[in-house]
Amino acid sequence: MNYHKLLSRQIKKHLPEELASDPAILRFLLIISDSYTTLERDTELAERAFRISEEQYLSLNTKLKHELEVKRLSLEKLKSAAGFLGSESQNDSDDLLIITQQLLDEIDKRKKSEAALRSSEGLWQFALEGAGDGVWEYNFLNQEVFFSKQYKKMLGYTEEEFKNDTAEWYSRIHPEDLELVNKIDQDYAEGKILSHQREFRLRHKEGHYLWILDRGMVIDFTKDKLPERIVGTHTDITERKLAEQALKINEEKYRGIIANMNLGLIEVDNTELIQYANDSFCNMSGFTQQELLKKKASEVLILNEETKKTILQKNELRRQGISDTYEVSVNHKNGQKRWWLISAAPRFNDNAELVGSIGIHLDITQQKRLELELINAKEQAEASTLAKEMFLANMSHEIRTPMNAILGMSNQLRKTHLDEEQSFFLDTIKGAADNLLVIINDILDLSKIDAGKLSLENIGFEIEPLLLRVIQVMNHKAEEKGIILSNSLNDPGLQEVLIGDPYRINQVLLNLVSNAIKFTPRGSVDLTCRLIKEDAAKQTIEIAVTDTGVGMDQSFKEKLFDNFSQEDASVTRKHGGTGLGMSITKKLVELMNGKIGVDSRKNEGTNISILLELNKGSLNDLPQIDATETDTSILKGKLILVTDDNEINRLLASTILQAYGAEILEAVNGLEAIEKVMNCDPDLILMDIQMPVMDGMEAIKEIRRRLTKKTPAIALTALALKGDNKKCLEAGFDDYLSKPFEETQLLHIVSAWLGKELKKLPISELSITPVTDLPLYDLTQLTTIARGNQDFIDKMKSLFKEQAPASVQELKSAYLKNDYALMARIAHRMKPSVDTLGIVSLKEVLKEIEESAKSEGTSLRMDGLLWNLENTIAKVVSKL
Structure with missing residues (x-):
C-alpha cells in the first residue's frame, strides 16, 4: 500500500505489525494519506497564488474551500473514530498527525483488550462445552439475551443459525410449559426470587422436543434493587425424562399385571406407614384400604411374634438398600392361618433418596400344605428306603453267614481224599452256593444302583483277555447244551489297554452271554468286539452278543430291561432266574455312560450290543498292586480269638487257622469276647459284627477303651450297606473281611496283621501254601x-x-x-x-x-x- 511519505514514517514508527492488515485501520490510513496529499497541494497552491490570474484565483479559491471542507470532515471523522475507540485524550488539536497518533494508540490498546477478551471467552466456552451445558444471559432492562455456542449446539444449531433473540427463544418453548416459564420470569421482574430451577421442553432444530433443566441466578441489580442481569445454564435431561416416563409406564403396566395375577402390593414410607395397598392385598389380608392406609403393617395385620421379628429385620435391610424374598406366616382378618411369599425392595424418589419400600405378596398357603405333605412323603420314603436297606443288609447277613460256612467247609472237604462221586456231590454243593450268591449279589447291586450308591472303577485293563475270560468261564454251559460259543471277531484296531471298569464290563458280558446260552436250545452264541470310532484320546467300541435262540416278541423287547421282567411264567419254571439280570445290565451300561441296544425276532435269535466310550491307556496304566506270598509260619503258636454267634462259622475259621499252627479262643458274643481279651491277651481278634447280647461294634469300642495294648482286630462282616466297612474302622477295627471269604483271604489278612514282613510278588501270583516249592501247575481255577x-x-x-x-x-x-x-x-x-x-x-x-x-x-x-x-x-x- 502506498501512503504519503510522512505518514509512512509514522506508520513504521508507531503502528504494531499485527494491526497492519486490519481492514478498518487500512481505510483510516488511506483517508489520512489523502489528507497529507491535499495539504501539500494546498501549500503549493498558496505559493502559486500570486502567479495566477484573478479568474483563476476565484476558481482555485472555490476548489480550495471544497478541499478544506473535505479536510475538516476527515478530521471530525478521525476524532470520532478515536472517541469510538475509547480514547481518554482531551486534546482538541486539529493537527492531523497528533490525531492520527492518538488513533493508532487507541487502536493498539483496543486490539490487545479484544485479544484478552477472546482468550478469556475461549476458556469460558471450553469449560462450558466440557460440562455439556449451555449458558445464557438475560438483561431485564434492555431485554438483550446471549446464548453460548454449546447452548445452540444442544438445540442442533450453529452459532450463526440461532439468533441471540428473546422472541426466537420463546417460540421454541413447548406450549404446555409456557405458563411455568412466564410465571418464573414474572417473579424475577417483581423481585420475588433471586434464583430458580425448572424443567421444561425446547424444540430442537429437527422438530422434536428436548427436556431442559434450566437453572439461573441474578448477578446485577438496578438502583431499585430489582434484577438487572441474570445468568444461567441449560442441561439436556431428555434421556432421564424418557427413562422416568418409561419407568412410570412400566410401573403402571406391572401394577396391572400384579392386579391380574392376584398379587398383593403395598408401599410404605420410611416410618413404615402404608401409603398404598392394591385390592388384591386387601383381599389377601381381609382388611379394607381405609383400615390399612396410614397404618403400620406390623400393627394392623395379625402377625405372630416370629413374623413381627422377621418384618423388623427386613425393614432394616430396606433402609440399607437391600432387596430380598422371604416367607412369613400371617393370620387373615377372619382368623385363618395363611402363608405369604414376600418380595420386597427399597423405594427411591427421583433424587435417589430412600422414601420407603415396596412389597409384592403371593399367597402360598396351598403350596405350603403341599410342601408339608411332600416333606412327610419324603420322610416316609426315606424311612421305607432305610427299612429296605436294613432288610437287604440283614438278608445279606443271614444268607451270607451260612453260605460262608457252606463254601468254607466245602473247601476244607476238598482237601480230604474224595472219590469221584463225592467230588461230584461237593462240586454240586459249591455250584448251588455260588448260584445263590449270584442272586444275592444281583439284588444288592440293583438296590445300590437305584440308591445311587454303586461306584465304578476307572483303571487300565486289557480288553481282549477280558473277552477271552468270558468265553472260558461260560464255555462249559454252552458245551452242556451242545451249542457253539465263539469269539469270532476282535477288531485289530482295538487299543491294547483301555481305561474303565473291567469288573462291571465283565459282569455285563457274563450276564449277556449266560442269557444267550440259556435261551438258545441249539445253534451258536457269538461274542464280537468292534472299533466304531476313535480320536487321539478315546475309542468307542461295540461289544455284541449274537445268538440263534428263541428270540422275543416286540412287546416283550420293550420291557426287557424292567425289574423282574420275564416273557411269561414258564420262563422262570424252565430256565430259572430272578428277572433282574437285564435290568442290572442296562443300568450298569448307563452308569458307564454307554448305550445298550436289542435286535430280536421271535424264533430267529437275538443280538444285544453295548456301546462304550473308553479312554485309551497303556501298559503303564494296568494296576500295579503288589500281592504277597503269605508265610503262614507266622501263625504258629499265635493265640487268636474267634468271635461269632454262628457255631459253623467259628468252626470254619478255627479249622483253617489251626491247620497252620494257630491256637484258638472262641467267644459267642461281644461281651464274652471282652472277657476273653482281658483274661487271655490274644495276639489277634477276629470278630463278627452282628451278634446277640453285644455286637462287634460295641465290643471293639469297649476293648479299645480298656486296653492300652493295641491288639490287631479284624471285623468279619456280611453286611451290605454302603459305609459299613468305614464304620468298622471308625469303631476301632484295624481291618475287615467280607463273608463269604476264601481261605487264602483269611490267611493273608491274619498273617499281615500279625506283623511279619511279607515277600512282595507281582499281582496275580497270590498263592498260599505251607510248601516252599511252587507246584508245576494248579487246576483249582x-x-x-x-x-x-x-x-x-x-x-x-x-x-x-x-x-x-x-x-x-x-x-x-x-x-x-x-x-x-x-x-x-x-x-x-x-x-x-x-x-x-x-x-x-x-x-x-x-x-x-x-x-x-x-x-x-x-x-x-x-x-x-x-x-x-x-x-x-x-x-x-x-x-x-
Missing part, C-alpha cells in the same frame, strides 16, 4: 470255572497240550527271524491259558518275553527265557 464238568476240564487240558507246544515253536521261529512284534503277540496270547492252568512259574517268563519283544529283543536273557518256557511246557504236557 480251571475246576472252579468248570463247576464239576469233567468233560470241559478234559477238553481244556487237551487244547493246551495241542496248542502250547506249537506256540512255543512259533515263538522260537519268530525269534530266529527277528520278528519281535509276532513274538509279543504270541507271548500275550499264551498268558490266559497259562493262568487258567495255574502254571505260576511261567507268568513272569511270558511277561518278560512280551516286554522284551516290544523292545525289539533287548533282553540278554531271551535264549534262557525261551528254553525255560519250552522246558516247563513240556513238563506240564507230560503230566497232564
Whole structure:
C-alpha cells in the first residue's frame, strides 16, 4: 500500500505489525494519506497564488474551500473514530498527525483488550462445552439475551443459525410449559426470587422436543434493587425424562399385571406407614384400604411374634438398600392361618433418596400344605428306603453267614481224599452256593444302583483277555447244551489297554452271554468286539452278543430291561432266574455312560450290543498292586480269638487257622469276647459284627477303651450297606473281611496283621501254601470255572497240550527271524491259558518275553527265557 511519505514514517514508527492488515485501520490510513496529499497541494497552491490570474484565483479559491471542507470532515471523522475507540485524550488539536497518533494508540490498546477478551471467552466456552451445558444471559432492562455456542449446539444449531433473540427463544418453548416459564420470569421482574430451577421442553432444530433443566441466578441489580442481569445454564435431561416416563409406564403396566395375577402390593414410607395397598392385598389380608392406609403393617395385620421379628429385620435391610424374598406366616382378618411369599425392595424418589419400600405378596398357603405333605412323603420314603436297606443288609447277613460256612467247609472237604462221586456231590454243593450268591449279589447291586450308591472303577485293563475270560468261564454251559460259543471277531484296531471298569464290563458280558446260552436250545452264541470310532484320546467300541435262540416278541423287547421282567411264567419254571439280570445290565451300561441296544425276532435269535466310550491307556496304566506270598509260619503258636454267634462259622475259621499252627479262643458274643481279651491277651481278634447280647461294634469300642495294648482286630462282616466297612474302622477295627471269604483271604489278612514282613510278588501270583516249592501247575481255577464238568476240564487240558507246544515253536521261529512284534503277540496270547492252568512259574517268563519283544529283543536273557518256557511246557504236557 502506498501512503504519503510522512505518514509512512509514522506508520513504521508507531503502528504494531499485527494491526497492519486490519481492514478498518487500512481505510483510516488511506483517508489520512489523502489528507497529507491535499495539504501539500494546498501549500503549493498558496505559493502559486500570486502567479495566477484573478479568474483563476476565484476558481482555485472555490476548489480550495471544497478541499478544506473535505479536510475538516476527515478530521471530525478521525476524532470520532478515536472517541469510538475509547480514547481518554482531551486534546482538541486539529493537527492531523497528533490525531492520527492518538488513533493508532487507541487502536493498539483496543486490539490487545479484544485479544484478552477472546482468550478469556475461549476458556469460558471450553469449560462450558466440557460440562455439556449451555449458558445464557438475560438483561431485564434492555431485554438483550446471549446464548453460548454449546447452548445452540444442544438445540442442533450453529452459532450463526440461532439468533441471540428473546422472541426466537420463546417460540421454541413447548406450549404446555409456557405458563411455568412466564410465571418464573414474572417473579424475577417483581423481585420475588433471586434464583430458580425448572424443567421444561425446547424444540430442537429437527422438530422434536428436548427436556431442559434450566437453572439461573441474578448477578446485577438496578438502583431499585430489582434484577438487572441474570445468568444461567441449560442441561439436556431428555434421556432421564424418557427413562422416568418409561419407568412410570412400566410401573403402571406391572401394577396391572400384579392386579391380574392376584398379587398383593403395598408401599410404605420410611416410618413404615402404608401409603398404598392394591385390592388384591386387601383381599389377601381381609382388611379394607381405609383400615390399612396410614397404618403400620406390623400393627394392623395379625402377625405372630416370629413374623413381627422377621418384618423388623427386613425393614432394616430396606433402609440399607437391600432387596430380598422371604416367607412369613400371617393370620387373615377372619382368623385363618395363611402363608405369604414376600418380595420386597427399597423405594427411591427421583433424587435417589430412600422414601420407603415396596412389597409384592403371593399367597402360598396351598403350596405350603403341599410342601408339608411332600416333606412327610419324603420322610416316609426315606424311612421305607432305610427299612429296605436294613432288610437287604440283614438278608445279606443271614444268607451270607451260612453260605460262608457252606463254601468254607466245602473247601476244607476238598482237601480230604474224595472219590469221584463225592467230588461230584461237593462240586454240586459249591455250584448251588455260588448260584445263590449270584442272586444275592444281583439284588444288592440293583438296590445300590437305584440308591445311587454303586461306584465304578476307572483303571487300565486289557480288553481282549477280558473277552477271552468270558468265553472260558461260560464255555462249559454252552458245551452242556451242545451249542457253539465263539469269539469270532476282535477288531485289530482295538487299543491294547483301555481305561474303565473291567469288573462291571465283565459282569455285563457274563450276564449277556449266560442269557444267550440259556435261551438258545441249539445253534451258536457269538461274542464280537468292534472299533466304531476313535480320536487321539478315546475309542468307542461295540461289544455284541449274537445268538440263534428263541428270540422275543416286540412287546416283550420293550420291557426287557424292567425289574423282574420275564416273557411269561414258564420262563422262570424252565430256565430259572430272578428277572433282574437285564435290568442290572442296562443300568450298569448307563452308569458307564454307554448305550445298550436289542435286535430280536421271535424264533430267529437275538443280538444285544453295548456301546462304550473308553479312554485309551497303556501298559503303564494296568494296576500295579503288589500281592504277597503269605508265610503262614507266622501263625504258629499265635493265640487268636474267634468271635461269632454262628457255631459253623467259628468252626470254619478255627479249622483253617489251626491247620497252620494257630491256637484258638472262641467267644459267642461281644461281651464274652471282652472277657476273653482281658483274661487271655490274644495276639489277634477276629470278630463278627452282628451278634446277640453285644455286637462287634460295641465290643471293639469297649476293648479299645480298656486296653492300652493295641491288639490287631479284624471285623468279619456280611453286611451290605454302603459305609459299613468305614464304620468298622471308625469303631476301632484295624481291618475287615467280607463273608463269604476264601481261605487264602483269611490267611493273608491274619498273617499281615500279625506283623511279619511279607515277600512282595507281582499281582496275580497270590498263592498260599505251607510248601516252599511252587507246584508245576494248579487246576483249582480251571475246576472252579468248570463247576464239576469233567468233560470241559478234559477238553481244556487237551487244547493246551495241542496248542502250547506249537506256540512255543512259533515263538522260537519268530525269534530266529527277528520278528519281535509276532513274538509279543504270541507271548500275550499264551498268558490266559497259562493262568487258567495255574502254571505260576511261567507268568513272569511270558511277561518278560512280551516286554522284551516290544523292545525289539533287548533282553540278554531271551535264549534262557525261551528254553525255560519250552522246558516247563513240556513238563506240564507230560503230566497232564
